[in-house]
Amino acid sequence: MAKRNARFVCQHCGGVTTKWAGKCEACGEWNSIVEEMDGGGIGGGPGRKPRRGRVVPLLPLVGATDSAPRIVSGIGEFDRVTGGGFVRGSALLVGGDPGIGKSTILIQAAAELARRGQRVVYISGEEAVAQVRLRAERLGLLDAPLQLAAETSVEDILTTLEAGERPALVIIDSIQTIWTEMAESAPGSVAQVRTSAQALIRYAKESGATVVLVGHVTKEGTIAGPRVVEHMVDAVLYFEGDNAGHFRILRAVKNRFGPTDEIGVFEMTGKGLREVPNPSELFLGERSRASPGAAVFAGMEGTRPVLVEVQALVAPSPLGTPRRAVIGWDSARLSMILAVLEAHCGVRFGQHDVYLNIAGGLRIQEPAADLAVAAALVSSLAGATLDPTSVFFGEVSLSGLVRPVAHAMLRLKEAEKLGFMTAVAPASRGGEERGPSPMRLDTVEQLADLVARVAARAHGRQEQMGRAAE
Structure with a gap:
């Protein structure tokens, strides 16, 4: 009988080692490595002699295919x-x-x-x-x-x-x-x-x-x-x-x-x-139009545009190290946006807790959500509501530049279909021309431009509240 060699497999991640260890080096789990015997796969087994191979037919790449694949x-x-x-x-x-x-x-x-x-x-x-x-x-x-x-x-x-x-x-x-x-x-x-x-x-x-x-x-x-x-x-x-x-x-x-x-x-x-x-109507069905810290992001999921609400809450922190909590987005991307806002726009978050949520349970993976996230953060910090008829999309670089993203026209058409009037985004790429559309495009080149617009909106709101108090 041929000798079967032992191997040790982690039951947590599937990592294979040649000897037992208390901790798996692949995933870091303790007491998860179990001894297994080689040759136990389909077609193998103890005492089974190796079968002689058979000739496999070789087929051309170009040929008849199944009519209903x-x-x-x-x-x-x-x-x-x-x-x-x-x-x-x-x-x-x-x-x-x-x-x-x-x-x-x-x-x-x-x-x-x-x-x-x-x-x-x-x-x-x-x-x-x-x-x-x-x-x-x-x-x-x-x-x-x-x-x-x-x-x-x-x-x-x-x-x-x-x-x-x-x-x-x-x-x-x-x-x-x-x-x-x-x-x-x-x-x-x-x-x-x-x-x-x-x-x-x-x-x-x-x-x-x-x-x-x-x-x-x-x-x-x-x-x-x-x-x-x-x-x-x-x-x-x-x-x-x-x-x-x-x-x-x-x-x-x-x-x-x-x-x-x-x-x-x-x-x-x-x-x-x-x-x-129509997922956009689903994700935007219960949004609050008069709440600071809410921005509508015009995103793409595959070939389909999807509009989703980005919610941010910035509050004074009682802790020495403020909290950073994210649901539905990359936490490292949030840290980068916060750093760019502080370094290039003068917006300070060092003494505030930051909470970010993508409404509806959707997880956003594309960097085009950077501008919408930045708008929601600044809006929450300033206590100013954003225009409820506006959508945001654009990628933010480390220098504070807002870069254009792909499929801008599809994003605009979806926003127009749902009743939005304005899109805050970078200028479109040279190869993607914008057709006739009633939507107004407010272009931003630097993230500081967006911060200035939100600050102006907050200042106008404070003046309006002051006149109402008088």
Whole structure:
């Protein structure tokens, strides 16, 4: 019998070492390294002789393709994120916090496909079939010819799938509950998750069925499930949002067959997740027009413009080190904007706590939000409300220069559609000409120009209050 070499794998991040250690050098977690044996993957095992290779057919790059390479789910926001639907033979990972809506959106998509005549198999490792039926009844999906099963063994799952007609879509909920005989550790461990996912992905490539794996994520987002599987699958979709709120955002962080900057917006209702075709109206529906520290940012999420409210609160700090709290934006970017405001505009935040929030649960990643954030900060510090009919976008450099951003026309058209009259932004690039539009464009070249405008508005408000007091 060939000797099997031992290796040590971190159950927190999946890091591999040649010897045991109390602390993982990759993620810094203590007491998370467990010994595993090599050769336990699919196709391997103790005492198994290496199989002689076979000749693999080589195909030309240019040739006939499948006439229907994608399977449209019928849920527009979901298809937008995946790039147009499920790709046959692909493997997807849908991650997110427990209770965020992963199982809900997948069973809705599966029911839509089943109604269209596709064979769809939903395998639950966490719930019994009767429990899945109860959820489907609550969502009004009992009329869909969806096939259900409750199983956790990879070998039994693959045997069942291969016994009947090839399914178009297979959903595994969730990958943390699946186990295989080829790994010796407990279900949910790195070895079990990796080996089980490898077997299911191989089935997808060989059969042409689309396999969707569900993975739970903790608050830190570093458990073994999604982090180990991410590099193995073709696409990774993550649900964002607060479990206590009504809105959910589906974002693609990896996609071999489509863009990775698209988002899908959903609203959680009693009948499941409902599509939100116009997210701007959703994010701006409850904004306060007369509150200092609120600025509307005209952003881009993939190919779709989205308007969202940036909320800032600047208050005197009783602490020696003021607080800096950010929700929905990069904290390092906030520190940079504060530094530029102090260095080039003379606005002091050293004795104030700063709180920044992106309304609606959306996470902004593009630097075009710099100008809107700066406007909200200065507005809150000065106690002056910004023009409620204005939107802001522009990137701020370390020198205080406001740089133009891409897709300015799409941002302006979305703002115009929602009733905004003015856009505070840098001058457009030479290659992007502005067409006829009733919106007024107030260009800013330096961040100090914006600060001066907010200060003038604050001064005017103080004079108005003084006259009212007299």
